[in-house]
Amino acid sequence: MTDARSVNFGAGPSALPDSVLQEACKGLLNFKGTGIGVAEISHRSKEFTSLVAELENNIRTQLDVPPTHKIIFTQGGGTGQFSAVVLNMLARHRLLHPDLSDEQRVMDYVITGSWSKKALEEAKRLGGASVHVAVDAREYSKDSRSFDGIPAHEHFDFSADPALIYYCENETVDGVQFSNDGQSPASFPFHLLPPGSSGLWPLVADYSSSFMSRKIPRLADHAVIYAGAQKNIGPAGLTILIVRQDCIVDVDAAAKLGAVPVPITLSYKAIADASSLYNTPSTLPMYIASLVLERSRNLGGTEYFESLNRKKAQKVYSMLKEGEAKGVYRPKVREGSGSWMNVVFDVLGDNAEAKFLAGAEAKGMTALKGHRSVGGIRISLYNAITEEQTDKLVAYMKEFISQNA
Structure with a gap:
């Protein structure tokens, strides 16, 4: 066993x-001078409640979260929020x-990948309203x-007054991401959203695999933004929510009117x-x-990481295009819709994928295998992946091209 750390390009839990x-090792032994480790200390202690306030403040300031929205922390990951939202x-x-009857209520879902598809399935399972697919990207794919x-x-195609409008900003499995450039045809179509009877959009966004990697377009117009922490923020087990205050409602009062009762740990x-x-x-x-967020603040916040992540993605996509031209790689996503966080592609040729993975691992680069549902290669370029580590991977991709073209 070696003491050297590999470059972890895994999709989550990630680097x-x-x-x-x-x-963190220090805090596990002695948190804020208490003589007790952070995994042992009471969550009601002044030291830990202070940490929660600091964590919230770092998110609020770095993402410019307005006072109209609360930041809350919970458990259950993005999958738990499929139900909670x-x-x-x-x-x-x-x-x-x-x-209104349940049949008259509607929930809109934008389906652009595996995770939004799973969210749709959970909405159908829970019931309480009809479910409308506002768009399904598969219908417009090449196959x-x-x-x-x-x-x-x-x-x-959005409904006139839905209870919620759901989309997943970055699809971790499929490598598809909405552009943050409002002029791009791959941006989210905010201009098409219905005004609704309340005048506030019931817009719900899953940002699990891109949270804090760049600014969130029109954050203030969202009802709920949520993210599992295990991509850009920390270990698995923490879920971060940004919830507009009009969406923090008395769920027990709603239940008396016929709404589905909400388990207490899912109640915003x-x-x-x-x-x-x-x-x-x-x-x-x-x-x-x-x-992680204190380090992010010291480096320059989301502006710093947006610039860095753009450069990392451009380097990988440029090499992917070079490999495509020489018949070695085949991208899975159309140009313009590719994720900055999760770059997915196939390696062409007999046993070529296994050869690519083995060669990368020999150079200390791991967790590059694509999700089991789609196969291929997946390169996850989360905030902790440095430009130098990206350059190392790009150099290997180029070397692989020269050896296999």
């Missing part, structure tokens, strides 16, 4: 900065429209069944009212996330 891990947003809609890009704006109001400490939170992941 964390070495400096953060070294500092449905239950909380249906409770809100019930309070706004108590006389009519894969997720290979963001559909043109003209294909989106219960969590927010208790300052994210209703029950024992994920103390160690929150501590490591606070270290």
Whole structure:
């Protein structure tokens, strides 16, 4: 066994900065001079409640979160929020429209990849409203069944007054991402969203695999933004939510009007009212996330990482295009819709994928195998991946091209 650390290009749980891990080791033994490790200390202690406040402040300032939105922390990952957003947003809609039947309520889903598809399936399973697919990217793909890009704006069809409108900003499995350039045809079509009876969009966005990697377009117009921490922020076990305050509703009052009862640990109001400490939170992941975001602040915040991540992605996509021209690589995503965080492609030729993976591992680069549902190669370029590590991978990709063209 070697002491050397590999370059971890895994999609999650993913790489964390070495400096953060070294500092976290100290906190595991002695958190803020208490003589107790952060994994042992009471979550009600003044030291830990101070950490929660610092964590919230770092997110609020680096993402320019307005006072109209609360930041709360919970557990269950993005998958847990597939359920929570449905239950909380249906409770809100019930309070706004108590006389509508379940059949008259509707939830809109934008399907651009595996995770939004799973979110749709959970919404259908929970019931409480009809489910409308505003667009399904597979219908506009080259083979009519894969997720290979963001559909043109003209294909989106939103309901007039839905309880929620869901989209996944970055599809980790399929490598498809909405552009953050509002002029791009691959951007989210905010201009098509319905005004709704409340005048506020019920827009829900899963940002799990791109959170804090760049600014969030029109953040203030979202009802809920959520992210599992295990991509850019920290270890698995922490989920971060940015919730507009009109969506933090009395779910028990809604249940009396016929809404589906909301489990207490999924209620945004219960969590927010208790300052994210209703029950024992994920103390160690929150501590490591606070270290990551403090480092981010010192480096320049999301502006710094947006510039860095753009450069990293451009380098990888440029080499991918070179490999495509020489018949070695085949991208899975249309140009313009490719993710900055998860670059996916096939290696062409008999046993070529296994050869590519083995060669990368021999050079200390691991976790490059694509998701089991789609295969191929997946390069995850989260914030902790440095430009130097990216350059090392790009050099290997070029070497592989020269040896296999």
